[in-house]
Amino acid sequence: MTTVYHPDVHRTDRTPRSWWQASASVRPAPALAGDVEADVAIVGGGYAGLSAALHLARDHGIGAVVLDAGAIGWGASGRSGGFATYPAAKIGAGAMIRRWGEAETLAWYASQREGVDLVRALLAEEAIAADPQGDATFEVAHHPAYVEELREAAAFWRERLHQPASFLSREAFAEVGHGGTEQFGAMRIDGPFGLHPLKYVAGLREAAERHGARIHGDSRVVAWEKDGGRHRLVTTGGTVRARDVILATNGYTPDDLRAEFANRTLPALSNIVVTRPLTAEELAACGWRTECVLSNARDLLFYYRLLPDRRFLFGARGGTSGSPTEDMRMKSWLVRRLGEVFPAWRDVDVEYFWNGLVCLTGRLTPAIGRLPDDASVSYGFGWHGSGVAAATWAGRALADGVARGGTGPLAVPAPVAGLPPSLLHPLVRRFGLKAAYVWYGIRERIRER
Ligand SMILES: Cc1cc2nc3c(=O)[nH]c(=O)nc-3n(C[C@H](O)[C@H](O)[C@H](O)COP(=O)(O)OP(=O)(O)OC[C@H]3O[C@@H](n4cnc5c(N)ncnc54)[C@H](O)[C@@H]3O)c2cc1C
Structure with a gap:
């Protein structure tokens, strides 16, 4: 195969x-x-x-x-x-x-x-x-360039899609969500949970x-x-x-x-790290206040949540081979990015890393x-x-x-x-995925300049 x-x-x-x-x-x-x-x-x-x-x-x-x-x-x-x-x-x-x-x-x-x-x-x-945990999901603006887009998306979801969405400013979201270096407001959708x-x-x-x-x-x-x-x-x-x-x-x-x-399928790797349980002081240091599930507005987004025993789960799509060497690199990258987004948790032990295949078409x-x-x-x-x-x-x-x-x-x-259209040979699909990831990175850097 x-x-x-x-x-x-x-x-x-x-x-x-x-x-x-x-x-x-x-x-x-x-x-x-x-x-x-x-x-x-x-x-x-x-x-x-x-x-x-x-x-x-x-x-x-x-x-x-x-x-x-x-x-x-x-x-x-x-x-x-x-x-x-x-x-x-x-x-x-x-x-x-x-x-x-x-x-x-x-x-x-x-x-x-x-x-x-x-x-x-x-x-x-x-x-x-x-x-079960929480009663909403938040899509967080990780950079000021995404604030207007999310505000408009919330209005579109509410008015055109009849979905219970709203937009919270950076200050309003800090009251119910979290702080950190990548928080400039968020779109809330009521209903989802962890x-x-x-x-x-x-x-x-x-x-x-x-x-x-x-x-x-x-x-x-x-x-x-x-x-x-x-x-x-x-x-x-x-x-x-x-x-x-x-x-x-x-x-x-x-x-x-x-x-x-x-x-017909394009499998893509998604990766997760989970920390040791965080203390109340550590949570306060990042202004963490929510039980809800969250992601940010990137094309290759980070998804994260605080688990019931106060461990922190932080995940992202990425990687194009799934080899043991790439897994090690992916884990290090996620740990580094976790520390950049939530600086107070930079040195917190990460106890688990794993990944698996999601499916695109x-x-x-x-x-x-x-x-x-x-x-x-x-x-x-x-x-x-x-x-x-x-x-x-x-x-x-x-x-x-x-x-x-x-x-x-x-x-x-x-x-x-x-059925969705048939895609190309697996090796070509892998190359296409790699190209898409590079393009997402370039587009993100241009937007955030
Ligand atoms: C790291 C990670 C994080 C994710 N986070 C979220 C999340 O937070 N929220 C969310 O909604 N989704 C998330 N997803 C996606 C979600 O997990 C999947 O979309 C979902 O589990 C797919 O379910 P499924 O039953 O369709 O397929 P799967 O759970 O993938 O099951 C497919 C099964 O088919 C079996 N199989 C394959 N070939 C054969 C065969 N020939 N004979 C018998 N069995 C076979 C496999 O062994 C496998 O167990 C995540 C995925 C990953 C990998």
Whole structure:
């Protein structure tokens, strides 16, 4: 398999040493053994696959078998920052309106918000103890050059997208948010929150199983055939024959499993450092006052939050190989930047570093649908680094689509409907990503001069 990244990035026999792994665990799921029959087979045991399995079983009484190549949640879902937020796209709302029209854009933003509400509802309905925190997200102007843009964005979100957004000046945000060297005001969106992503995965898995789904880890699908109107998925330990298949492999989608999905995804590395617990004095030294999740306004943004035990999580996209050497460099860079943004924490011990793959698409929006020439194959991927809510929502939409049957396209908003364009060979994609990162850096320096 030609992949965009170093082979270590795909090693399912290793799990990164994350703070999440150190503070929670997912009960091991047995590998598939022997040949089984199911209504639906789901490839990928992250938020999307587990949400699809849970909704199929709970809301429609349909039995699904989930197969993951690694442990359940091994992919991005067990490694995320735990920001249940939106939007899950890299294209701005204005461009989205120009391309898909106002009604479809509004429908998509409404679905994104529904995703956040759905995650909250699942925590309550399925008694998932995933440490929810905060009631909003802030996009922080890290430089004065971004203040007007964010002020206008807040007005646009409120007036055109009907989303609960507001803008806080530097002084107003300092009262509820934080200080530091990169704080010049912020846009607030009410509703998003933080959670413990691995506890969320564990809870989704338990709920799906409780309602009747069968969950298997260490079960990589290595071949996918169709005969006699049924799919046959071959794993290392057995086979699943199923009427429908849902592909939920996001940034880990193999290019060689099924032709329709080859080269449709652009996986990108996202990296996180987590400090030791900070003292009340240390928090005060940076004017830290919030439990909410935050990011800044860069193209390659920093995302950050204070965790319930007062550890600080600081993350950013970046890196184009995922090799152990590059990981070391990425960790040092994040630690240095953390100290530059919050100088009082410059010498605080950083105890954890990890990374994983998020998924971009050539359309810069997610892809949710079923294949035009085989409606028994559904898929959901491309959350652009914001999959906690979007993938959970998509899992439910895919489950509803399978339950409804029929052959037409899925009823999802136009910006996310159907497959995105096919991209180039993995090595060319990697070069393209590198070029984009360099361009973002240049553009940022020009704007901030
Ligand atoms: C460091 C980091 C921080 C992030 N922070 C946030 C955040 O704060 N908020 C947010 O909303 N999003 C965040 N994201 C993105 C979010 O984690 C993802 O969008 C989301 O987890 C994707 O869920 P998924 O179920 O679609 O895919 P994944 O969780 O990636 O699951 C895909 C699974 O498919 C499996 N698979 C692949 N091929 C096969 C095969 N052939 N057979 C069987 N299984 C296979 C893989 O093993 C993998 O477990 C972050 C991601 C990373 C990496």
